[in-house]
Amino acid sequence: MSETVVSPTGWKPNPRAARRRRADHIATAFGMVMAGILVLVLASILWTLLSRGLSGLSAAAIMKPMGPPGSSSGLANAIVGSLIQTFLALLMATPLGLGCGIYLSEYGADTNRFASCVRFVSDVLMSVPSILVGLFVYQVMVAPFGHFSALAGSVALAILAVPIIVRTTEDMLRLVPTSMREAGAALGATRWRVTLSLCLRSAKTGVLTGILLALARVSGETAPLLFTSLGNQNWSFSLNRPMASLPVTIYQYAGASYEDWVQLAWAGALLVTMGVLAINIAVRVSARRG
Amino acid sequence: MTLATATQPKEARDKAGVSRSGSRRSGPDTAFHLLVAASALLVLVVLGGLVLLMGVGGSLAFRTFGLGFAFHDVWNPVADLYGAWAPLFGTIVSTLIGVAIALPLAFGTAFWLTAMAPPRIAAIVGTAVQLLAAVPSIIFGMWGFFTIVPFMARTVQPFLTHHFKHVPGIRFIIHGAPFGTGLMTAGLVLAVMIAPFMTAVMRDVFAAMPAMLRESAYGLGATRWDVMWKVVVPWSRTGMIGAIVLGMGRALGETMAVTFVIGNVTAVGWSLFAPRSTVASLIALQFPESPAGSLRLSALLALGFILMLLSFASLALARMLRGDTK
Numbered sequence: 001m002s003e004t005v006v007s008p009t010g011w012k013p014n015p016r017a018a019r020r021r022r023a024d025h026i027a028t029a030f031g032m033v034m035a036g037i038l039v040l041v042l043a044s045i046l047w048t049l050l051s052r053g054l055s056g057l058s059a060a061a062i063m064k065p066m067g068p069p070g071s072s073s074g075l076a077n078a079i080v081g082s083l084i085q086t087f088l089a090l091l092m093a094t095p096l097g098l099g100c101g102i103y104l105s106e107y108g109a110d111t112n113r114f115a116s117c118v119r120f121v122s123d124v125l126m127s128v129p130s131i132l133v134g135l136f137v138y139q140v141m142v143a144p145f146g147h148f149s150a151l152a153g154s155v156a157l158a159i160l161a162v163p164i165i166v167r168t169t170e171d172m173l174r175l176v177p178t179s180m181r182e183a184g185a186a187l188g189a190t191r192w193r194v195t196l197s198l199c200l201r202s203a204k205t206g207v208l209t210g211i212l213l214a215l216a217r218v219s220g221e222t223a224p225l226l227f228t229s230l231g232n233q234n235w236s237f238s239l240n241r242p243m244a245s246l247p248v249t250i251y252q253y254a255g256a257s258y259e260d261w262v263q264l265a266w267a268g269a270l271l272v273t274m275g276v277l278a279i280n281i282a283v284r285v286s287a288r289r290g
Numbered sequence: 291m292t293l294a295t296a297t298q299p300k301e302a303r304d305k306a307g308v309s310r311s312g313s314r315r316s317g318p319d320t321a322f323h324l325l326v327a328a329s330a331l332l333v334l335v336v337l338g339g340l341v342l343l344m345g346v347g348g349s350l351a352f353r354t355f356g357l358g359f360a361f362h363d364v365w366n367p368v369a370d371l372y373g374a375w376a377p378l379f380g381t382i383v384s385t386l387i388g389v390a391i392a393l394p395l396a397f398g399t400a401f402w403l404t405a406m407a408p409p410r411i412a413a414i415v416g417t418a419v420q421l422l423a424a425v426p427s428i429i430f431g432m433w434g435f436f437t438i439v440p441f442m443a444r445t446v447q448p449f450l451t452h453h454f455k456h457v458p459g460i461r462f463i464i465h466g467a468p469f470g471t472g473l474m475t476a477g478l479v480l481a482v483m484i485a486p487f488m489t490a491v492m493r494d495v496f497a498a499m500p501a502m503l504r505e506s507a508y509g510l511g512a513t514r515w516d517v518m519w520k521v522v523v524p525w526s527r528t529g530m531i532g533a534i535v536l537g538m539g540r541a542l543g544e545t546m547a548v549t550f551v552i553g554n555v556t557a558v559g560w561s562l563f564a565p566r567s568t569v570a571s572l573i574a575l576q577f578p579e580s581p582a583g584s585l586r587l588s589a590l591l592a593l594g595f596i597l598m599l600l601s602f603a604s605l606a607l608a609r610m611l612r613g614d615t616k
Contacts, residue, residue, distance in 0.1 A: 024513035031406060034398025038489065039415060041482055042422050045433045052436075099329030107323060108330075118330045121337045127536070127605050128340070128598070129543020131570050135577070135594050136340045139347060143582055159336055166333065192322035220426025223545040223570070227577055247428055251546065254432050269429050280424050284417070 053270025056263035066233050066244065069258035075268050077235045081244040084237070085150055085229060086219050089157035094211055097162045098200075101169025101207075106195050119170075126163035133159050134224035142228060150236075150243035153229025160221060161214035168210025172203040209283050216279040220272050222247035246272050341598060348592025350585060359592060365556035367576070372589035374569075374596060376556045380473060381568040381597070384548065385541040387477025388484060392537060395481065396488035397530075403489075404496040404522075405514050416493060423486040431550035434479035439551055443470030447563055466564035471553030474562040479547050484537040491536065495529030496522055528611050535608035543601050545570040569597045 064074030100118065108115025133156050141152040176199045184194035200207065225231075230242040231252060246268050253265035351372060352359055362373025399419070403412045447468040454460045466472065499522055507517045523530070553565020554575055567575075573590050580587040 020513050020516060024515040027401070027515035027518065028406065030394075031398045031402040034395050035402040035407075035415070038395050038399045038419070038485055042418070042486065044437070045422075045425075045429070045482070048433055048437060049429065096329050096332060099326045100333050103326035103330040107326065115330070118334055121334050123609075124602060124605055125333070125337050127539050127543075127601055128337075129545065129570060129601055131543065131545040131573055132340065132344065132594050132598055135573065135591065136343055138577075139343050139591075140339070162333060162336075190316050190319050192319050195322070216424055220428065222426070222428045223574060226574060247426065247546075250428055250432065254435065255550070265432065269432055273425055273429055276424055276426060277421055280421055 049266070049270055049273060052263075052266040056265075056267035057270060058267075061264060061267045065235055066249065069256070069261050072260070073264070075246065075249060075264055075271075077232065078244040078246045078249040078268065079271070081150070081229075081232065081236070082219065082246040085154045085157060085225075085243060085245055086215065088151075088154035088239070089161055089218055090211065090215055092154065093158040093161035093165055093214060096158075097165025097210075097214070098169055098207070100162070100166045101173065102195060102200070104166065104170040105173035106191075106199070122163045122166045125159070126167065129223075130160055130221055131223035131226075134227045137224065138227040147240075148228060148230035148242040149240050150229045151239040153225045153243065153245065154239075156224035156228045157218045157221060160224060161218045164214040164217060165207075165210050168213065169203075169207050172206030172210070173199050175206070176202055205286065209287060212279055212283050216276045216283075219279075220247060220276050222251050226251075341595075344591055344595040344598055348588055348595045350588035351592040354585060354588075359589075360596060363558045365572075367586055370585055372586065374589075374593055376558045377567050377569045377572045377593060378596065379558050380476075380552065380566040381542060381570070381600075383562075384473050384476040384480060384552070384566075384568055385538055387473060387562070388480030388541045389534060389538050391477060391481035392485040392488055393534060395485045396492055396533070396537075399485075399489045400492035400496055401518055403493050405518060416490075419486045419493075420490045423490050426546075427483060427544055428546040430479055430483040431547040434475065434482075434547065435550040438475055438478055439470035441470070442472075442475050442563070443468045450563075462560050463562050465559075465561040468563075469553060469565055471551055471565045472561070472563045473552070473566050475551045476548050476566075476568070477562075479551050480541045480544060483544065483547050484540050487540065488533045488537040491533035492526075492530055495526040495533065498529070499525050531611045532608050535604050535611065539601050539604040539608070542604060543570055543597060545574050549574050569593050573597075 060072060061074045062079065063076055064072070065077040066075065067073030100122065104115055104119055104122075108119065110116070137152050137156040137159070141155060142148055180198055180202065181194055184198045185191075189197070225245050225248050229245060229248070231248040232242045232244040236243050250265045250268045250272070253261040253268070256262065256265075355362060355372065359372070360374050360378065362371075363375040363379075364371050364373050365376050366372070403416055403419075407415065447464070447466075447470065450464045451468070454464055503521055503525065504517055507521045512520070548568050549571040552567055552571050554567050554571060555565040556567050556572065557564070559566075573594060576586070577590055580590060
């Protein structure tokens with residue numbers, strides 16, 4: 001601005017300051033542009049999802065089961081199948097994850113080699129590509145029995161959910177002050193009693209958050225279900241047979257060349273996303289209140 | 291209150307127990323310890339089984355093709371010849387493209403969020419970005435399939451071929467029919483998928499820096515960029531690298547987002563705009579049609595084993611870099 005003017009008070013332009021200011025302007029613009037691009041792209045995804053999903057979403061899409069193209073079919077069996085498998089997975093993952101988390105925080109001191117090993121393994125499991133979990137469960141639960149099953153799908157989802165529950169449970173239990181444990185012990189409570197009635201109860205909200213986050217993560221997973229519960233065009237409530245699920249249905253329908261199937265895929269995608277986002281928002285709101 | 295009344299009788303009993311014999315544990319206590327230790331063991335067993343079964347399942351392929359399996363570039367189910375180089379190349383290149391695009395996006399956005407944006411807007415955008423990191427990957431795949439692929443096929447590729455057809459050095463990168471699928475498209479979709487995640491982590495890392503450091507730098511007359519580049523970045527370098535490596539790990543094993551847009555051709559080449567395949571997409575597509583016990587199934591499992599090693603290595607790297615600060 002006034003860099004070239006030498007004022008009577010002896011102020012001289014400083015080329016170094018000018019350079020720094022220029023670098024700052026460039027960096028500022030860079031940051032704004034990058035943030036703008038990211039927000040725009042993400043908004044475009046949401047917009048595509050909403051506009052195409054809402055047009056495909058109807059009462060029929062939710063109430064009717066899947067069917068051949070052109071038969072005004074819906075997604076009902078996929079929705080129910082997803083719910084069954086996800087909740088079954090949580091039913092298996094929650095006790096296991098809680099148990100492991102409790103072990104790591106209450107018995108797994110830093111000197112415990114076994115505990116640090118388990119901690120590392122749980123971290124590895126959290127970042128394992130989900131398709132490999134599907135392959136693993138296929139070899140353990142599908143290949144020996146010779147058929148795909150909803151149970152195998154739930155186990156695959158449970159394996160993905162466990163490390164998340166372990167991590168949050170351990171972190172939350174570690175936040176419980178030692179004085180609380182000591183108070184319990186001083187009252188004569190045994191260790192399991194202190195852990196369950198004092199520590200776990202006071203860390204309840206955090207642990208519940210972990211379970212909900214695991215639910216959100218698992219409910220959108222597709223890859224581990226491809227080789228385990230496979231998908232099903234018809235109603236099926238048997239855990240011993242292939243079962244439809246929303247993400248797998250989206251995968252099958254989105255690539256199809258029938259217009260009504262693609263519409264259903266978008267409707268399903270909208271449902272899954274809204275479900276996942278709703279869980280995450282609920283977690284956030286409860287965390288702010290708690 | 292309830293706790294106190296419930297444990298009253300127990301207190302008396304335990305006191306007696308303690309006075310009788312030093313540190314003997316009560317029965318339920320041991321049982322509880324064993325129960326939680328068993329669940330910890332089960333987690334260990336699951337991962338052990340995962341690695342072991344991949345290795346055992348892939349051993350047929352490793353034995354048939356030897357170590358060259360990883361670097362052989364033919365994947366031909368008809369001739370029963372398999373090499374992992376084509377899908378591995380696809381995985382590595384698409385991941386690198388994804389990280390290269392996502393890094394400036396994430397860094398710039400985190401910079402804007404922590405240093406420039408008005409607090410209210412920063413809170414809204416920050417929350418939105420964190421929420422979007424939770425969106426299932428198949429949504430990104432669908433979006434890429436219906437938005438990016440046509441855009442690449444109709445706009446980007448014709449433009450590039452028209453203008454850069456005769457430029458040496460670029461020609462072989464953009465070579466290919468305008469299908470819209472390929473490594474570049476996959477990299478773009480991966481970038482969009484991991485960018486919110488990396489942004490969220492970087493923002494947390496930047497925000498974790500003590501405010502006093504930032505304030506002292508501003509007090510000395512530093513500009514925003516000076517503070518960012520000379521104070522915040524050095525202070526949070528390990529956390530940032532951790533964010534990058536974690537994003538890379540997600541991109542490496544991503545299946546659904548990539549399968550939609552990669553084109554699924556097992557070939558090797560430098561063109562970023564020709565259909566290719568990645569390890570995860572190849573497994574997702576070919577596994578259902580591979581009969582049990584076949585060499586092809588074994589080759590796919592061997593691929594899974596290699597992918598497992600890759601993701602393991604990236605996690606170990608992230609841990610090592612993060613451990614530096616401690």
